[in-house]
Amino acid sequence: MKPLASAALLGLAVVLIFLLSIRLGSVDLTTGEVFAALRGEGDLNVRRIVVDLRAPRAVMAILVGGGLSLAGAVFQALLRNPLAEPYILGISGGAATGAVLALAMGLTASLAWALPAAAFAGALLAIVLVLRVAATADHGVDVRVLLLAGVVVGAFFTACMSFVLSISDARTVRSTVLWMMGSLAGSDWRTVLMVTLYTLPTGVALVGLARPLNLLAIGEETAGYLGANVERVKRVAYVLASLLTAAGVAATGVIGFVGLIVPHGVRLLVGADYRVLLPLSFLAGAAFLTLADIVARTILSPAEVPIGVITAFVGVPLFLLLLRRSLGTRLAAGAES
Amino acid sequence: MSESTALEATELTVQYPNAPAPALDSVSMVVPRGSFYAVLGPNGSGKSTLLRALLGMVPLVSGRAHLFGRPVSEWDRRALAREAGVVTQSESVAFPITVREIVAMGRYPYLGALQSETPTDREAITEAMRICDIEPLAHRFLSTLSGGEVQRTRVARALAQEPSILVLDEPTASLDVRHEMEVLELLRASADRGMTIFLITHHLDLAARFADRLLLLDRGRVAAQGAPREVLQEETLQRVYGWPISVSDDPATGLRHVTPLSTASHPNHGASGR
Numbered sequence: 001m002k003p004l005a006s007a008a009l010l011g012l013a014v015v016l017i018f019l020l021s022i023r024l025g026s027v028d029l030t031t032g033e034v035f036a037a038l039r040g041e042g043d044l045n046v047r048r049i050v051v052d053l054r055a056p057r058a059v060m061a062i063l064v065g066g067g068l069s070l071a072g073a074v075f076q077a078l079l080r081n082p083l084a085e086p087y088i089l090g091i092s093g094g095a096a097t098g099a100v101l102a103l104a105m106g107l108t109a110s111l112a113w114a115l116p117a118a119a120f121a122g123a124l125l126a127i128v129l130v131l132r133v134a135a136t137a138d139h140g141v142d143v144r145v146l147l148l149a150g151v152v153v154g155a156f157f158t159a160c161m162s163f164v165l166s167i168s169d170a171r172t173v174r175s176t177v178l179w180m181m182g183s184l185a186g187s188d189w190r191t192v193l194m195v196t197l198y199t200l201p202t203g204v205a206l207v208g209l210a211r212p213l214n215l216l217a218i219g220e221e222t223a224g225y226l227g228a229n230v231e232r233v234k235r236v237a238y239v240l241a242s243l244l245t246a247a248g249v250a251a252t253g254v255i256g257f258v259g260l261i262v263p264h265g266v267r268l269l270v271g272a273d274y275r276v277l278l279p280l281s282f283l284a285g286a287a288f289l290t291l292a293d294i295v296a297r298t299i300l301s302p303a304e305v306p307i308g309v310i311t312a313f314v315g316v317p318l319f320l321l322l323l324r325r326s327l328g329t330r331l332a333a334g335a336e337s
Numbered sequence: 338m339s340e341s342t343a344l345e346a347t348e349l350t351v352q353y354p355n356a357p358a359p360a361l362d363s364v365s366m367v368v369p370r371g372s373f374y375a376v377l378g379p380n381g382s383g384k385s386t387l388l389r390a391l392l393g394m395v396p397l398v399s400g401r402a403h404l405f406g407r408p409v410s411e412w413d414r415r416a417l418a419r420e421a422g423v424v425t426q427s428e429s430v431a432f433p434i435t436v437r438e439i440v441a442m443g444r445y446p447y448l449g450a451l452q453s454e455t456p457t458d459r460e461a462i463t464e465a466m467r468i469c470d471i472e473p474l475a476h477r478f479l480s481t482l483s484g485g486e487v488q489r490t491r492v493a494r495a496l497a498q499e500p501s502i503l504v505l506d507e508p509t510a511s512l513d514v515r516h517e518m519e520v521l522e523l524l525r526a527s528a529d530r531g532m533t534i535f536l537i538t539h540h541l542d543l544a545a546r547f548a549d550r551l552l553l554l555d556r557g558r559v560a561a562q563g564a565p566r567e568v569l570q571e572e573t574l575q576r577v578y579g580w581p582i583s584v585s586d587d588p589a590t591g592l593r594h595v596t597p598l599s600t601a602s603h604p605n606h607g608a609s610g611r
Binding site: 208209210211226228229 | 430
């Protein structure tokens with residue numbers, strides 16, 4: 001009952017925040033105006049604001065927020081570490097670099113699918129690099145090594161992006177820099193459709209892996225003895241979570257810490273069972289990023305704060321808290337053995 | 338290969354990458370179905386590696402491993418998990434998980450990807466928790482339990498798999514006398530009901546008391562195997578453990594006692610042991 005009640009509550013929150021997101025902006029609208037515009041009635045300008053600008057942007061926030069949260073929860077199970085997250089692991093950076101390369105080479109003008117595909121390739125390259133660097137320890141991945149690997153791989157991709165930007169023309173540079181900071185501003189229905197096609201099937205497939213992901217949280221060897229095909233589950237889950245990250249990055253740029261904050265909160269709410277955690281992380285992530293976007297748009301209105309700034313302001317303190325706790329328990333465990 | 342064999346190793350050799358010597362060197366052994374089989378040996382003698390090799394978790398350099406008459410490499414992991422419940426030496430949970438959730442993981446090989454627990458599953462989980470006396474802990478987080486409670490939770494998870502063989506790697510290492518005896522008596526009773534028990538342990542006395550057959554490993558090789566009385570010989574144990582050991586029979590219980598002596602009483606074994 002408790003997971004169902006939480007799901008209902010979060011679902012309701014998503015709907016309310018979605019409506020709020022459409023109502024609030026440089027022109028504040030009433031709920032009645034919003035519904036009228038969604039039905040295709042009322043003032044033409046209001047209809048344009050709602051249907052062409054705010055609605056796709058709010059839907060995008062739902063998709064990307066949900067996707068990044070889901071991806072974060074999956075990386076946490078795979079790496080057995082609550083600090084794992086697409087941005088911290090450098091995977092978002094890899095995806096962004098892939099996308100920047102595709103933009104700079106002009107691939108996206110002729111091939112609409114090239115941007116997410118290039119982002120996906122970059123994300124996969126990043127995860128391979130991180131695992132290669134981090135898996136030097138004998139048993140699993142040490143949290144400090146993993147975080148360092150993420151930082152280093154992230155720095156490498158930032159350098160790659162800077163290099164590509166330095167040899168690009170001014171127009172590409174402007175659009176790319178904005179997009180590297182993360183923004184939902186460019187959302188239109190075409191991009192929303194693209195992200196939906198990537199996010200929904202991938203998300204459903206990952207929820208289908210919830211049971212083996214639960215086993216991985218207690219260790220790969222034990223998971224194997226309990227009947228999980230550990231290597232296959234890991235391969236599939238890494239690829240799908242990278243794809244989810246890449247779809248979000250390709251559409252909205254780099255938005256950090258969502259995959260850290262949201263699964264942590266959901267775990268406090270309903271526990272660590274991935275069959276519940278994954279769908280609820282999607283809902284909570286959707287609500288969180290839509291809310292963050294409202295703050296980003298309104299706090300310095302009419303200017304807009306990059307949404308990645310908002311998520312970082314929430315995420316960094318939480319990260320530091322979790323890091324302290326994680327290192328603390330690890331030291332205690334080391335002293336005991 | 339007969340129907341009466343649970344586990345069988347034939348000339349099993351395992352070598353880890355970059356290791357100077359094989360972890361297992363031509364080990365042959367047979368665990369009869371329904372028997373209580375204990376594996377002994379010093380640290381690093383290959384006990385855990387033997388467990389992994391018998392259950393297809395490490396690649397073999399040479400030799401064969403069979404589970405119920407079939408090469409272990411041919412077993413599908415889910416099918417294997419329905420036959421063999423394993424309690425490894427240690428594990429750590431990455432997130433807060435309750436006792437009930439841990440035990441319920443034992444039903445993994447019986448359930449589809451999105452299927453929820455059936456009454457049969459719930460019955461198996463409850464029964465396993467009852468046997469291991471952890472029902473009152475059901476909703477506690479694993480991180481709040483004592484070492485003994487954690488071990489009993491892990492044994493309960495293996496029992497929830499409803500296996501025909503239970504494989505345990507030093508399950509009583511962190512238990513006090515009462516809980517250790519409870520686990521061992523539980524294992525003995527399971528063996529008497531027809532379950533095969535494969536136990537790795539450092540307790541020579543208790544192995545002799547509870548097990549039907551013993552295997553003594555020494556640096557990856559078989560030092561002795563057979564009935565407890567045959568395996569627990571003074572010379573063999575002193576050679577394998579590199580320590581003066583006295584073996585005696587208790588006239589009251591008829592049980593074999595193994596007593597490590599002090600090196601001071603045994604000039605061949607170097608300086609003072611105090």
